[in-house]
Amino acid sequence: MGKAVYHDIYVELKKDIDNERYAFKEMLPTEHALAGRFDCSRNTVRRAISELVKDGYVQSVRGKGVMVIHQHESIEFMFGGVESMKESLIRNHKTFQTKVVHFEELEVDAALSAKTWLPVGTQVYYIKRLRFVENEALILDVNYFDRNVVRNLTPERAAESIYEYIEEELRVKIVTSKRYIVVEKALADDKQYLDLAGYDCLAVVKNYAYDANGTMFEYTESRHRPDRFVFFDSAQRLK
Structure with a gap:
């Protein structure tokens, strides 16, 4: 995809989590990897991830990265x-x-x-x-x-x-x-x-x-x- 704004990245990552491309308790790719995937800056990736945090989809873990905390059981x-x-x-x-x-x-x-x-x-x-x-x-x-x-x-x-x-x-x-x-x-x-x-x-x-x-x-x-x-x-x- 071309240059993506943070909301486009947020929507795409949320879809990935909903479809269990990234499963519960799995770590998301690094900011560097996501910036490469979406052809954007790391700051833009951080803004997208902050929206996922607000939605309860992920949590930042000090020293490890960003972990998926969203579940699909019910x-x-x-x-x-x-x-x-x-x-x-x-x-x-x-x-x-x-x-x-x-x-x-x-x-x-x-x-x-x-x-x-x-x-x-x-x-x-x-x-x-x-x-x-x-x-x-x-x-x-x-x-x-x-x-x-x-x-x-x-x-x-x-x-x-x-x-x-x-x-x-x-x-x-x-x-x-x-x-x-x-x-x-x-x-x-x-x-x-x-x-x-x-x-x-x-x-x-x-x-x-x-x-x-x-x-x-x-x-x-x-x-x-x-x-x-x-x-x-x-x-x-x-x-």
């Missing part, structure tokens, strides 16, 4: 970013399928408003989507989408990527989300739809999403079988 979901389920599973290199098991339109009442934070009287789509990962039913998504924001949603679109539909077809910008992660006992729907493998509890991610106007347009509960669930973030100690 399905990793980002804590700090806003990412659709489809985007997460593609990033994790998992085969997946979505089945819509419930789809209806309803009006938010007082009890549902207390649960979802959506105002009483809001017209919503109420959807349940079963996520098969590597042919196992591992995740049950329970969604409430504001129909004033997410217009003309259909079961067929819900079986694909709702976020993709919102951003690419409706041109609505998804800006922020608040998430709460709790452990809950398995409910009747969980037992009916999920391959629980003997577990009687789930990791539940409660997500409240907002658009560029500050409108909360989504409340979702993603109900995960706990042995295949990892939510990750990366932090650096500042001292």
Whole structure:
């Protein structure tokens, strides 16, 4: 490749780690070797590696170099970013399928408003989507989408990527989300739809999403079988 900026190198090295060209606990090539590979300066390589450090992919080891610390054992979901389920599973290199098991339109009442934070009287789509990962039913998504924001949603679109539909077809910008992660006992729907493998509890991610106007347009509960669930973030100690 020609002269590469640090972001191009970062993307390429991240792809190499995701594809396990550089495996867990393996050392990356030296700065000199990477500078030769990408035809750039060592400073540019250092900038790319610093981005990988921020993402939790590598760690500098004094006197040895840069070691890969990213693992692929479970399905990793980002804590700090806003990412659709489809985007997460593609990033994790998992085969997946979505089945819509419930789809209806309803009006938010007082009890549902207390649960979802959506105002009483809001017209919503109420959807349940079963996520098969590597042919196992591992995740049950329970969604409430504001129909004033997410217009003309259909079961067929819900079986694909709702976020993709919102951003690419409706041109609505998804800006922020608040998430709460709790452990809950398995409910009747969980037992009916999920391959629980003997577990009687789930990791539940409660997500409240907002658009560029500050409108909360989504409340979702993603109900995960706990042995295949990892939510990750990366932090650096500042001292």
